[in-house]
Each structure stands twice: as structure tokens, then as C-alpha cells.
Amino acid sequence: MARLVLILAAALAAWSAAAAAGPDAARQKELLYMLKHDCGSCHGMTLKGGLGPALLPENLRDRADEDLHESIVNGHPGTAMPPWGPLLGPGEARWLVTILRQGAGQGGGTQ
Amino acid sequence: MTSRWKALLVTLVLSLACAGGAGAAEPMVRGTGxxxxxxxxxxxxxxxxxxTARAILSRVEGLGDLSHASAVFSRDERYAYVFGRDGGLTKVDILSGKVVKRVVQSGNSIGGAISQDGxxxxxxxxxxxxxxIFDAGTLDLVADIPADYGAGDxxxxVGLVDAPGHKFVFSLWDGGEIWMVDMTDPNSPVTTKFEDIGIQPYDALISGDGRYYIAGLFGEDGMALLDLWHPEAGVKRVLDGYGRGEQKLxxxxxxxxxxxxxxDGHAFVPAVGRHEVLVISLGTWQEVARIPVHGQPVFVMARPDGRQVWVNFALPANDTVQVIDVPSRRIVKTLTPGKGVLHMEFTPRGEEVWVSVRDRDKIIVYDTARIEPVTELPADKPSGIFFTARAHRIGL
Known part of the structure; x- marks a missing residue:
């Protein structure tokens, strides 16, 4: 089951990357790893929340893509959310928004 | 050798192997120190x-989400209490390698402590x-203390520690307060609150003698100090504005x-958002030095004898560990164990230190005198390392 989810997640990732002309497959793997382990140090490895809020699709429903993109790239001054822009390449924050919307960060990613 | 003897030998080897296999389920007869x-x-x-053997004895499964986890030990050093991200509190018998009891006590937790009397x-x-607060034997709930500070949720x-006098001390990230709970009578906890201690305390430590509780602040430069010998004197600000005028990273x-x-009479603490370790003199609480380091420090840990301080770092420098010589306050060695160095733990008297390297799926054991690797052990995305010697240390 977990394998199927992984394959589906990977397929979705590949599809959305093609759509958005985002990061290549190797970099996607790195970004998913970062999402799980580094974003996960505050938002939880399964993105159910921690010091930072939960980032599951249902938690993000009311947030616009642009808004999420802004949060990732520039962070939230006055909170613990740092700007991730300096660690991301062009189009990568946008790809992460897509992935978060799909819930691909939860339990998926790369182990 | 006759075939009969061979058969006997095989039987003997097999039964020994089975006994070894059963060892993971049946408690071992051995000390746990x-x-x-x-x-x-x-x-x-x-x-x-x-x-001592630098070996893995068993793997215990079923502890839930351990993406942020820590542990304390019973004072007989047989049981580990593991605090998981999913609010799970799991009591593990390290002799049998089994979960004794597990309760999911909240939606999301960050850490824990064990009382003075265990x-x-x-x-x-x-x-x-x-x-x-739970009974350490049964994990039954004893006290529930919501951190209401008069505003919303x-x-x-954060920064929960045990303190002498059957106390627990902790800090309120959102509330900017330090609370001290006296559990002398477990049925009626007495809470003392210290308000306006600073913006966003992110973690805290208590000195090894149980006297000073120091919370680090994320929302401003400085730390909040509570002298538990003189709680009536209130919380005092130390290192106030240590990075004033500098751009934080x-x-x-x-x-x-x-x-x-x-x-060595000093506290070595990470500077938030800076590539520095700050050195504060105990007692006067003045900053006496800033040691420039490779990245933003995460853990700043003194070897038990206090002669060295080992430091690991946040992304993107989390592949590195630096060793500071305490008397000279200089970096004597920079190690590169690999990406995702998450934690370090010294053996009880500090001759070796175990370092978890998440992205390489291994633990590297270093000799601290030579500052050279001794051995490596495989581990699946290792993070926190906790040795039983913590059982007898206040605040750990």
C-alpha cells in the first residue's frame, strides 16, 4: 500500500512538474526529502503540525497559491517561519505549493 | 568428526542461536548503566x-511519529520514556526491548521530564x-495543566525540565511566561507564574545543580533567567540585545x-540567527566571549568534564560538527560526519561521543581525546541519542 502511494505520489509529482516545468526528478527527490525532514522539523514529518501549523491539503484550502508561495519564499517575519527562498531555485517554491495541495508530503516523500 | 558428533554440534549451535534470539524478548540479566x-x-x-560494546542490542517498534522525539529514563535505568511528536508517551523496557505501555496524551507534543523522585x-x-503529568509506573494521568495565559488558545x-523540590519548570512559547509547578502533593499541584519574560522562549536549560533555569528567546535577542533558590526575585534578563543592530540570518x-x-563556570549557548556560540559567565551573567562557528548552532554540548564543547548546526551547515576547546575558546577541530547531523550524546564520563547522521543512516562514534571516529553503526534516519546516565542528572 505504502509502495502504491509512493508510486502515485511520484507519478503525480512527475505530472505536475511537467505541467509547471519545475525541478527535474533528482531535485524533486531532494525537495520532498527537505519537505519531510527540514520543513518537518517544525510542521511535523507528516505535516500534521508542530511549532508551525499543519500543512495538509485541508489546512491549506483557504489559502491562495500566491499566498502560500509568498510564505515559502519570504517566510513570516516575527514568527519562526524563515524565508526558504535562498535555498530554492526558480520554480521550486511553486512546485512545493503544488505538492502540498496534493498532500504528497504526508507519509510520501523519500525514505 | 563423525556425523553423529556433527549433528550434535549443529543442534548445540542452533539452540545457542535460539537462546540469543529469545534474548530480545526475555529481559537480559545485566546492568543498564x-x-x-x-x-x-x-x-x-x-x-x-x-x-561499552558499541553495539545495537535491539530495535523497538510501534512508537508512532518520532519526527521530533526525546526521552528520559527511570531512575533504575531500566525504562525509557519516549516523547513523540504525535503526543505519544511510550514506556520502553530496554532490557527486554519491548514497549511496556503507550498512551497518546495529546495531539502534538514536544518533550518531557521525569520528577526528582522518579x-x-x-x-x-x-x-x-x-x-x-503522569504516574511513571502506570502512565495514568495525575495532573493536567493547560497553558492558559489569557489570550486565545x-x-x-517548551523547555520543560525537572527541578529539585518535586518541581517542574517550563516556558510558554506564545505566552512569553515561565511557569513553575510544585508537585509535592501530586493531587494538588501549585503553579507559580512568571509573566512577561520575553518574546517567544524557544527552549530552556537548567544548570546541573538544579539552581538556574535559563530560557532562550527567539523573538528578541536575550535569555530569561530564573534563580530557583530565589524565585521571589523573579525572572531576570541576561544577554539582553546581544545582537543589537546586526542583521539576523x-x-x-x-x-x-x-x-x-x-x-568551567560558563554557559555556552547558541546565538539565534548568527554563526556564533555565546559564552556567559555564571553568576554575573555577563557575556564574556563570542566564538565564531561554521553555521547557526543547534546543540552546544559540553563533554561531561567540561573541557570540550561540541556544536552541530542548522541547514545548510548540518553536515558539520565543530569542537571547541573550553579554556582557549578556540575551535580545535571541524568534522564533516555528513548531511543531517541531528544530535550528539557523550558516554557517561565523556571518552566517546555518539553522533547521529540522518541522511547517511548511521551513527558515528568518536573518541573525544583524539577527535577521531572509532566505529559506525547502522540506523534508520537516526535523530536523538539518549544514554541512561541521564537518569541521575537534574534536568535531563
Missing amino acids: DLGIVIERAAGTVLVVDT RLVAVSNYKPGGVK PSKV PVYKMPHLEGWAIA
Whole structure:
């Protein structure tokens, strides 16, 4: 089951990357790893929340893509959310928004 | 050798192997003072390790989400209480390598502490924010202390430690307060609150003698100090505005504070958002030095004898460990264990240190005198390493 989810997640990732002309497959793997382990140090490895809020699709429903993109790239001054822009390449924050919307960060990613 | 003898030998070897296999289920007859656990954060498992043999004894499964986890030990050093991200509190028998009891006591927790007498285990929670206190034997709930500070949801709680006098002390991330709970009578906890201690305390440490509780602040430059010998004197600000006028760097991982960081009459603490370790004189609480380091420090840990301080770092410098010589306050060695160095733990008297390297799926054991690797052990995305010697240290 977990394998199927992984394959589906990977397929979705590949599809959305093609759509958005985002990061290549190797970099996607790195970004998913970062999402799980580094974003996960505050938002939880399964993105159910921690010091930072939960980032599951249902938690993000009311947030616009642009808004999420802004949060990732520039962070939230006055909170613990740092700007991730300096660690991301062009189009990568946008790809992460897509992935978060799909819930691909939860339990998926790369182990 | 006759075939008959061969058969006998095979039987003997097999029965020995079976006895060895059963050893993981039946409690071993041995001491536990040189044992410990390693959190495998992605798999939700812990390894029971032997620091004398430098070996893995067993793997314990079923501890839930351990993406942020820590542990304390019973004072007989047989049981580990593991605090998981999913609010799970799990009591592990390290001799049998089994989960004895597990309760999911909140939606989201961050850490815990064990009381002076070893009878109570306290857990600090993010959601709902507060502290819950359990019977260490049964894990039955003894006290529930929501961190209500008069504004909206209860505050997330950080920096929970035990203190002498059957106390627990902790800080309110959202509330900017320090609370001290006296559990002398477990049925009627007495809470003393210290308000306006600073913006966003992110973690705290208590000195090894149990006297000074120091919370680090994320929302401003400085730390909040409570002298538990004189709580009536209130909380005092130390290192106030240590980085005034300097541009802070983005913080990709919250620093941690632990009681280990006190050496040679000084506290060595991470500077938030800076590539520096700050050195504060105990007693006067003045900054006496800033040691430039490779990245933003996460753990700043003194070897038990206080002669060295080992430092690991936040992303993007989390592949490195630096060793500071305490008397000269100079970096004497820079190690590159690999990406994702998450934690370090010294053996009880500090001749070796175990370092978890998440992205390489291994633990590297270093000799601290030569500062050279001794051996490596495989582990699945290892994070926190906790040795049983913590059982007898205040605040750990």
C-alpha cells in the first residue's frame, strides 16, 4: 500500500512538474526529502503540525497559491517561519505549493 | 568428526542461536548503566544500544511519529520514556526491548521530564498547549495543566525540565511566561507564574545543580533567567540585545538548550540567527566571549568534564560538527560526519561521543581525546541519542 502511494505520489509529482516545468526528478527527490525532514522539523514529518501549523491539503484550502508561495519564499517575519527562498531555485517554491495541495508530503516523500 | 558428533554440534549451535534470539524478548540479566536508546525518526522505532560494546542490542517498534522525539529514563535505568511528536508517551523496557505501555496524551507534543523522585513523568504539549503529568509506573494521568495565559488558545509549551523540590519548570512559547509547578502533593499541584519574560522562549536549560533555569528567546535577542533558590526575585534578563543592530540570518532549525552546555563556570549557548556560540559567565551573567562557528548552532554540548564543547548546526551547515576547546575558546577541530547531523550524546564520563547522521543512516562514534571516529553503526534516519546516565542528572 505504502509502495502504491509512493508510486502515485511520484507519478503525480512527475505530472505536475511537467505541467509547471519545475525541478527535474533528482531535485524533486531532494525537495520532498527537505519537505519531510527540514520543513518537518517544525510542521511535523507528516505535516500534521508542530511549532508551525499543519500543512495538509485541508489546512491549506483557504489559502491562495500566491499566498502560500509568498510564505515559502519570504517566510513570516516575527514568527519562526524563515524565508526558504535562498535555498530554492526558480520554480521550486511553486512546485512545493503544488505538492502540498496534493498532500504528497504526508507519509510520501523519500525514505 | 563423525556425523553423529556433527549433528550434535549443529543442534548445540542452533539452540545457542535460539537462546540469543529469545534474548530480545526475555529481559537480559545485566546492568543498564552503559545502555541507551537512539530514535529512528522516520520509522517510529528506537534502537537499544550498548556504549561499552558499541553495539545495537535491539530495535523497538510501534512508537508512532518520532519526527521530533526525546526521552528520559527511570531512575533504575531500566525504562525509557519516549516523547513523540504525535503526543505519544511510550514506556520502553530496554532490557527486554519491548514497549511496556503507550498512551497518546495529546495531539502534538514536544518533550518531557521525569520528577526528582522518579514517580512522575511530565509531557509538554503544543496542541492543546500545556503540560500533562503522569504516574511513571502506570502512565495514568495525575495532573493536567493547560497553558492558559489569557489570550486565545493555550500556549505551546517548551523547555520543560525537572527541578529539585518535586518541581517542574517550563516556558510558554506564545505566552512569553515561565511557569513553575510544585508537585509535592501530586493531587494538588501549585503553579507559580512568571509573566512577561520575553518574546517567544524557544527552549530552556537548567544548570546541573538544579539552581538556574535559563530560557532562550527567539523573538528578541536575550535569555530569561530564573534563580530557583530565589524565585521571589523573579525572572531576570541576561544577554539582553546581544545582537543589537546586526542583521539576523534566517533560522532553518530551532536551536536547542540542554543542561550539558555548562563548562568551567560558563554557559555556552547558541546565538539565534548568527554563526556564533555565546559564552556567559555564571553568576554575573555577563557575556564574556563570542566564538565564531561554521553555521547557526543547534546543540552546544559540553563533554561531561567540561573541557570540550561540541556544536552541530542548522541547514545548510548540518553536515558539520565543530569542537571547541573550553579554556582557549578556540575551535580545535571541524568534522564533516555528513548531511543531517541531528544530535550528539557523550558516554557517561565523556571518552566517546555518539553522533547521529540522518541522511547517511548511521551513527558515528568518536573518541573525544583524539577527535577521531572509532566505529559506525547502522540506523534508520537516526535523530536523538539518549544514554541512561541521564537518569541521575537534574534536568535531563
